[in-house]
Amino acid sequence: MVQEQDQQAVETVEARPGESCADALSRGLSKKRFKQVVAARCGETTLDLTTTVPDGCAVLTPVYASSPQGLEIIRHSAAHVMAQAVKTLFPEARVTIGPAIENGFYYDFDFERPFTPEDLEAIEERMRAIVARDEPFTRREVSKAEAVALFNEMGETYKAEIMDDLGGERFTLYGQGDFMDLCRGPHVPSTRFVAAFKLLSVAGAYWRGDENNRMLQRIYGTAFADAKALAAHLAHIEEAKRRDHRKLGPQLDLFSFHEEGGAGMVYWHPKGALVRTILEDFVTREMLRRGYGIVRTPQLLKRELWETSGHYANYRENMYFTQIDETAYGVKPMNCVAHMLIYNSSLKSYRDLPVRYFELGVVHRHEKSGVLHGLLRVRQFTQDDAHIICRPDQLLDEIKGVMTWIQDLMGLFGFECAMEISTRPEKSIGSDEDWERATAALMDAMAEMGLPYAINEGDGAFYGPKIDVKLRDCLGRMWQCSTIQVDFTLPERFDLVYIGQDGEKHRPVMVHRAIMGSVERFIGILVEQFAGAFPTWLAPVQARVLTVTDDQKAFAETALAALQDSGVRAEADLRNEKLGYKVREAQVAKVPYILVVGDKEVEAGGVSVRLRGEDRGFKTLAEVAEMIREDCREPFKRGGMRYSFGS
């Protein structure tokens, strides 16, 4: 009977008044399953196992350790255990808050200096001792005055402030061993449930995220239901570190950042700039093929235009301003306004629409220095931006066209996409009717293409609703890149019109769309997706010719010239070094084709090919060039796309 229950994964258990949640669940579940339970749920309320079953609660749902909610409870409880360990090692440290976050937890401490890696080890050791003692988490409810008095006595000065923020007169305190904390709960029953934990890093964090406040020391950690899941997660973190574009970028000589030149601005080196050029060249050709016109517009536009567009009122804090003579200018954070001026430079008829303007537009946005992150979050970046200005009856097809391009481009790199439609935010312009029309158009397009989507309530742009596309990379991480935004408002503000079939003026609709989003960010994601080993069509160096001895130098130079002539991006390593050493260097540089020339190869008039570590044997130079060309063409067979660079 018990075994049968195990297989059926019992979802609810009958509860009796007056008993504890633990008693109810242990009665209703097998011993084996009950051991995996960390909390109980009654309707929407999650309860500690030690809690008495609330009045009117007839059934309880077990919360298992490995469920998303169970993991959150384990991680949050681990934060308490970590705070307990920190307080025993460093009694002068003051505790603030310690929430569970995605994939882990943190706790912020007010401490005189940053914690060192040695400190983290010592804290982990104390945590292991606490886990081994299996100390129960106990809960009690007290008045605010009592809580304040208790924390003040302990020298914990932050807790009173937190209670003021939370409001209310009754608070719950949780304790384990000699540690006590203010918390809403719930927690695991005892410390043995947080056995599979690991502390990961330390970072500074301002109290309440405000840079005018005191700098706290934040310790990050993670915890899982068991050691196996923890080990898998730690391996995943290592793999992500190995792929980190901030490490690979300089290592592969792609780009660098220079504080003396300004934070959040990228310097592209020849190889990185070449990758960018190839990518932008491909995208530009595809835009032409898909009916877009290429435009170029200025960096600075008069402030009045930003006032008309609403950016000055709604987006000013993210913009840079300057003055030329007596006139105020704003550095463009978006290209929309400039594209509308182009549209308005001539009168359009219904037959001229849709108009599609594409620009690799350089924009500047003021991001706080604390959030800048390699190529992923910068202050100056290039959008693959376009604005489609169309008749309302064309909107659906235009959105579908954009979605097709998203699918083609993302498919090229092996990304899966997840889509979200974001609706009207609190801070917004435009009428209710406009918002409803625009939102409906996005939903209809998705429905007609059979694409699933989630709704992101209140997360739209201030001028219209949008579809956001998130990529899933090979490590399962999600990246926000593409966005399609319908806008009924800016055409109004800039008085965009077209002459309809009736000879009257009509208002067109505008679609803002960026597919890679930021070219900088997209390349950062690509570096991580491919761990620096770009597909051959995108690799800055596709082939490197290596000599075995100086005897093959002349032939190698001829071979290099022949490959370059046939459009291959090739270089040669003719140094008087051991072949093994030169091969390793080429591999570290992630060159896909390593072409070795020894006496035998010279005699036969070709090279020995190694493709990403795999021996492909002897090939003539013409064969190598064709092999590389085919390798470049292969990913483009979808959607009638063509690889064009260098051939």
Ligand SMILES: [Zn+2]
């Ligand atoms: Zn807690």
Ligand SMILES: [Zn+2]
């Ligand atoms: Zn725009």
